[in-house]
Amino acid sequence: MKKVCVITGGGSGMGLAAAKYMPKDKIIIVSGRTMSKLEGAVKELEEAGYEAFAHTCDTSDRESVKALAEYAASLGEITNVINAAGLSPAMADPEKLLRVNALGTVYVNKEFSARMNEGSVIVDVSSNSAYVLPKFMINKKTYALAETNEDLFLKKSLKLCRLPKDEYNKSGFAYALSKNFVVWYAQHCAFGYGLKGIRVCSLSPGLIATDMGNKEANAGGDMLQYTAENRMGTPEELGYAIATVADERNGYLAGVDILVDGGATNGKNFH
Ligand SMILES: NC(=O)c1ccc[n+]([C@@H]2O[C@H](COP(=O)([O-])OP(=O)(O)OC[C@H]3O[C@@H](n4cnc5c(N)ncnc54)[C@H](OP(=O)(O)O)[C@@H]3O)[C@@H](O)[C@H]2O)c1
Numbered sequence: 001m002k003k004v005c006v007i008t009g010g011g012s013g014m015g016l017a018a019a020k021y022m023p024k025d026k027i028i029i030v031s032g033r034t035m036s037k038l039e040g041a042v043k044e045l046e047e048a049g050y051e052a053f054a055h056t057c058d059t060s061d062r063e064s065v066k067a068l069a070e071y072a073a074s075l076g077e078i079t080n081v082i083n084a085a086g087l088s089p090a091m092a093d094p095e096k097l098l099r100v101n102a103l104g105t106v107y108v109n110k111e112f113s114a115r116m117n118e119g120s121v122i123v124d125v126s127s128n129s130a131y132v133l134p135k136f137m138i139n140k141k142t143y144a145l146a147e148t149n150e151d152l153f154l155k156k157s158l159k160l161c162r163l164p165k166d167e168y169n170k171s172g173f174a175y176a177l178s179k180n181f182v183v184w185y186a187q188h189c190a191f192g193y194g195l196k197g198i199r200v201c202s203l204s205p206g207l208i209a210t211d212m213g214n215k216e217a218n219a220g221g222d223m224l225q226y227t228a229e230n231r232m233g234t235p236e237e238l239g240y241a242i243a244t245v246a247d248e249r250n251g252y253l254a255g256v257d258i259l260v261d262g263g264a265t266n267g268k269n270f271h
Helices: 013-019 035-047 062-075 094-113 140-148 150-161 167-196 211-226 235-246 264-270
Strands: 003-008 026-032 051-056 077-083 121-125 199-205 257-260
Touching: 003 013, 003 062, 003 094, 013 026, 013 035, 013 211, 013 235, 026 035, 026 062, 035 051, 051 062, 062 077, 062 094, 077 094, 077 235, 094 121, 094 140, 094 150, 094 167, 121 167, 121 235, 140 150, 140 167, 150 167, 167 199, 167 257, 199 235, 211 264, 235 257
Parallel strands: 003 026, 003 077, 026 051, 077 121, 121 199, 199 257
Antiparallel strands: none
């Protein structure tokens, strides 16, 4: 049976860059909402020697995620899931950000883990924005509602997002909250799926020069001064990091967030 690697958000940026570092004996499925983008990604992967397929999926829609997981399982054994789909503050309002980044991660981890076996891996892409929220604003009981009562999860989370005054900062707050959730949820899943042999990690990039990163460069640019080399990361650097975490040979890496932000989060302590 062929091994299958599924990449949500695989049509561009870090997801597509990660695909190019995966072993070539795997089938790669790139997924996202825009078929033309996915077709371009498949073409690039085929030219690089991969067997690749495109499948549209909106990760904020559980049925759509279920259909993607069923499609992947029909092609072979799902061994790697890289959940790179996401929206940034400049792209969406707080509710949309929470639906795609937070609830989308719940749908992906749940629908795929139900179809994965021992030795498989899920990597959820978060952000170093996950680390900017004051601790008192992080409520694990609210996070747990994402699995049991989505409406209440959204209501309680959106109440917090109304605290900042302007629209960009409301979305910025929602982004940070949704990505903090991703870090927590990946750990929650790591300990939930661990005995089944499914390894789960999150990975938090800093400011990376993808379409999204370039859109956020003005707002996030002040983070750069705290990086060790005073620069943005490249999609290729992050692709390599993500693919390494998603590699089955990295078998003891679980229940942890891997911060790949050029030092920006820790750099604040040295300025
Ligand atoms: N770039 C940065 O500076 C940075 C920093 C920290 C974290 N991140 C995170 O890294 C991940 C990858 O982002 P990137 O920088 O590589 O940006 P990107 O090139 O914009 O990639 C994001 C991908 O997600 C897809 N997507 C968006 N909403 C979706 C949805 N509802 N369902 C399925 N797919 C969806 C997009 O395709 P469609 O629009 O066609 O669906 C796009 O291909 C994201 O989770 C992002 O939050 C990025």
